[in-house]
Amino acid sequence: MRLEKCWFCSSTIYPGHGIQFVRNDAKIFRFCRSKCHKNFKMKRNPRKVKWTKAYRRLHGKDMTQVKEILHFDNHYSKFFCYTCCILPTCAVLCPALLKDSTFEFERKRNRPERYDRNLAENTLKAIKKIDKVRVDREARHHALRMKGKKAKEQKEAQKELEQHIHLLKAPAVLQEDPSLTLPKIKVKVSQQQSEENQAMEE
Structure with a gap:
């Protein structure tokens, strides 16, 4: 297929x-x-x-292969990176050039090969391991992408709090002016209800 x-x-x-x-x-x-x-x-x-x-591979959102990111420039007769437009020595630093060997299996999938029973059995066994490796790598890649997200959200929340601090009332102000607090409402409870509550507690 x-x-x-x-x-x-x-x-x-x-x-x-x-x-x-x-x-x-x-x-x-x-x-x-x-x-x-x-x-x-x-x-x-x-x-x-x-x-x-x-787009996602080009901007480091998904894992990719080096061959898909690099292009050959005929004028300079050298390979260049689409994202940073420098030589492939940037493979160490550039996040767009993360290579994943599991993509090789996807490339081999469409090649017609002669049926070999032992090869087919070994391939079916290897598929589970390959899927597990790919899922782990994607999870690791996602964790690296989201590394500073929580700290950034906390920083933004703190900044917003500092800007709108005048909307909040300090506890000392509430003690000085009781009108700012909600009044306590007393509700009468019948004797029958109180007896039922005591019975439930017992």
């Missing part, structure tokens, strides 16, 4: 699904749904549309 990738959003297209567009130069474009097809016809760049995988 051959699984294709959407040209615009890079999501998986299963057999019998999606839209196929063949240009005059015989180049084939496959789209997962009409939304992607319409964006393609409007000549939108997938790297600039926030909900596509190309």
Whole structure:
């Protein structure tokens, strides 16, 4: 079963699904749904549309491969990074160049191979391990992305509190002016209700 990738959003297209567009130069474009097809016809760049995988990988939101981020410049005859436009020595520093070896399995998936029973059994066993590794890496990647979020939210809340401190009343002010506090309301309880409450407590 051959699984294709959407040209615009890079999501998986299963057999019998999606839209196929063949240009005059015989180049084939496959789209997962009409939304992607319409964006393609409007000549939108997938790297600039926030909900596509190309945008998310380019901005370090998702893990990606080096080959998808680097492009070859014929003028300089060297590879450059799409995000920071410098040589691939930035792979150590640039978050966009995080390499994940589990993508290799996805690339091999569409290659036709001769059936081997032992290979098939080993592959099925390995799939569970690969899925676990990928989930762990995605969780680690998400944790790194959200590392300073809590401190940032606390800082913003503190800043907002400092700006609107005049709306709050200090306890000393409430003691000086009792009219600011809500009055206590006394409710009469019948003898029967009090007896029932005592019985329930016992």
